[in-house]
Amino acid sequence: WWDHVQPAPKDPITSVTQAFLSDPTPLKLNLGVGAYRDDKGKPVTLECVRRAAEKISGCEIFLAGHYMYAQAVSDTNGVIKYFRYTVGTPVIPDTKSRYLDVHSQSRWSAYLPTVYVLCLYFTLESTKATTKSKFVQDCVKLAYGNDSSVVREDRFAGVPALSGTGACRLFAEFQRRFYPDSQMFLPMPTWSNHHDIWRDSQVCTRTYHYYDPGTKGLRFQALVNDIKMAYVAELFRGQQYTLPCDDDSFQFANAPDRSFFLLHPCAHNPTGVDPNYEQWKEISHIFKIKNHFPFFDMAYQGIASGDVERDATAIRIFLEDGHLLGCAQSFSKNMGLYEHRVGCVSIVSWDDKQATAIKSQLQRIVRAMYSSSPVHGPLLVSTILNDADLKALWEEEVKVMVDRLISMRITLRQTLEELNSSSSWEHITKQVGMFYFSGLSPEEVNHLQRDFHIYMTNDGRISMAGVTRSNVDYLASAIHEVTNN
Numbered sequence: 001w002w003d004h005v006q007p008a009p010k011d012p013i014t015s016v017t018q019a020f021l022s023d024p025t026p027l028k029l030n031l032g033v034g035a036y037r038d039d040k041g042k043p044v045t046l047e048c049v050r051r052a053a054e055k056i057s058g059c060e061i062f063l064a065g066h067y068m069y070a071q072a073v074s075d076t077n078g079v080i081k082y083f084r085y086t087v088g089t090p091v092i093p094d095t096k097s098r099y100l101d102v103h104s105q106s107r108w109s110a111y112l113p114t115v116y117v118l119c120l121y122f123t124l125e126s127t128k129a130t131t132k133s134k135f136v137q138d139c140v141k142l143a144y145g146n147d148s149s150v151v152r153e154d155r156f157a158g159v160p161a162l163s164g165t166g167a168c169r170l171f172a173e174f175q176r177r178f179y180p181d182s183q184m185f186l187p188m189p190t191w192s193n194h195h196d197i198w199r200d201s202q203v204c205t206r207t208y209h210y211y212d213p214g215t216k217g218l219r220f221q222a223l224v225n226d227i228k229m230a231y232v233a234e235l236f237r238g239q240q241y242t243l244p245c246d247d248d249s250f251q252f253a254n255a256p257d258r259s260f261f262l263l264h265p266c267a268h269n270p271t272g273v274d275p276n277y278e279q280w281k282e283i284s285h286i287f288k289i290k291n292h293f294p295f296f297d298m299a300y301q302g303i304a305s306g307d308v309e310r311d312a313t314a315i316r317i318f319l320e321d322g323h324l325l326g327c328a329q330s331f332s333k334n335m336g337l338y339e340h341r342v343g344c345v346s347i348v349s350w351d352d353k354q355a356t357a358i359k360s361q362l363q364r365i366v367r368a369m370y371s372s373s374p375v376h377g378p379l380l381v382s383t384i385l386n387d388a389d390l391k392a393l394w395e396e397e398v399k400v401m402v403d404r405l406i407s408m409r410i411t412l413r414q415t416l417e418e419l420n421s422s423s424s425w426e427h428i429t430k431q432v433g434m435f436y437f438s439g440l441s442p443e444e445v446n447h448l449q450r451d452f453h454i455y456m457t458n459d460g461r462i463s464m465a466g467v468t469r470s471n472v473d474y475l476a477s478a479i480h481e482v483t484n485n
C-alpha cells in the first residue's frame with residue numbers, strides 16, 4: 001500500500017514558514033505568511049476578542065488550583081441545548097469534562113457550586129443571541145451593509161465556514177455541482193491557494209489580467225478587456241493531472257457571458273493593489289452586461305483602509321447595481337482569529353425561496369465534508385459584532401493594526417530612499433493592506449534568504465506584518481544590497 005505516493009510539492013506560502021523555523025540564526029526575519037504581528041514581532045490577541053471570550057465562556061476561573069471553562073450552546077431560537085463545563089488544571093483544561101442537561105435541576109445542584117452557576121448565568125446571557133445562523137446574519141451584515149436590502153429581504157444563503165479557505169472551498173464545490181462546466185476566472189496573480197482550491201474542486205481555472213509589473217499597479221484596461229472579451233492567460237501551470245477542460249489549447253480565450261470571476265474586494269493578496277471607486281463601478285457595469293457572477297474573497301475587510309465599512313465598498317457597489325454575488329469572509333486577519341478558523345460563505349439570491357434551496361445545498365456539502373463547524377469562533381465574532389462597545393473597540397483595534405502597517409511602509413520607503421538606491425520605492429506606500437509586492441526577482445528573494453536570513457514568498461511578496469521598528473533598517477539595507485548588485 002501507498003508505495004506510489006510521492007511527497008507533495010511545497011506550498012508556496014506555508015513552506016516559507018517551515019524554512020524560516022528551521023533556520024538556526026537568531027537574526028532572521030519571517031516576511032512570508034500574512035499573519036499580523038505587533039511592533040515586537042509578537043502575535044496579537046485583540047482586546048475585543050479577550051473580552052468577548054470572557055463574556056461567552058463566563059469565566060476562566062482558578063479555584064484552588066483548578067481551572068474551569070464553561071460554554072453554553074443554544075439553538076436558533078435561543079433555547080439552551082447544552083451547557084458544558086470543564087474542570088482541570090490550567091495546563092490541561094480537559095482532564096474532566098461533562099455535558100449537563102441544563103433542564104435537569106437535580107444534576108445541576110449535584111454538580112455545580114455557586115460560582116459555577118454564576119458562570120452559567122454569564123454564559124447563557126451571552127450565547128442566547130449568538131447562534132450559528134445569527135452568526136451568518138452578522139457576517140452578511142458586515143459585508144453587505146446593515147441596511148442592505150439583501151439582508152432585509154432575506155435574499156441570502158450562508159453557512160459558517162472554516163475561515164476564508166473553507167469558505168472558498170465550499171463555494172467551489174457548490175459551483176461545480178450546479179455549474180459543472182463552468183470555470184473560475186482568477187486575477188493574475190492571486191493568492192496561490194485559490195488555484196489549488198478550485199483545482200481540487202475539479203473546476204477549471206482561468207486567469208485574467210490584474211497586476212502590471214511595470215507600474216507595480218493595476219493593469220486596468222487589460223482587466224476590462226478580459227472581462228469583456230477577454231484575453232486569458234494560461235492556466236494550470238505545473239498541474240499534475242488534467243481536468244475535463246481543454247486547458248492546453250487555452251492560451252488566449254474569451255470570457256464567455258455568465259462566467260464566474262473571483263474578485264478581491266480589498267487589500268488584494270499578493271499585490272496590495274485595489275481598483276479605485278470609479279474602476280469598481282466600471283467593472284460592475286461590465287459584469288452586468290456580460291451577466292458574469294462575481295465571487296468576492298474578502299479575507300482582509302478593514303485591513304486595507306483601517307475602516308471595515310469602507311473596505312466593503314466594492315461589494316456594496318455590486319449590490320447597488322443589482323448583482324447576485326457570492327462572498328467568502330474570514331476573521332483571521334481582522335480579528336486575529338487565525339487558528340480558530342472562523343469564516344462564512346454567503347450567496348445572494350433572487351428571493352428567500354431560492355435562498356432556502358441554496359442554503360440547504362451548502363449545508364449538504366458541509367455535512368459530507370466535516371458535518372458542522374466549531375461554535376466557539378462564531379460565538380466570539382457574533383459577541384463582538386452585537387455589542388456596541390466591543391464593536392467600537394474592534395474597529396479601533398483594526399485601525400491600530402493598519403496604522404502600524406502603514407507606518408512601516410512609510411519607514412521602509414524612506415529608509416530605502418535615503419540609501420540613494422536607483423530604484424523607485426513609491427509603490428511601497430501606494431500599495432495597501434498586509435503585503436508589499438516588491439517586484440524582487442526569485443534570485444533576489446533567494447539572495448535575501450541565503451545571505452540575510454530574510455524569508456518571503458518566491459514572488460517577492462513581503463508581509464508588512466513582520467516588519468517592525470527594530471528590523472526595518474536591516475530589511476531596507478538588505479533590499480538595497482540585493483537590488484544594487
Ligand code: LMR
Nearest residue numbers: 013032033034035191269
Ligand atoms: C497568506 O496569504 O499568507 C495568508 O492568507 C495565509 C495563508 O493561509 O496563505
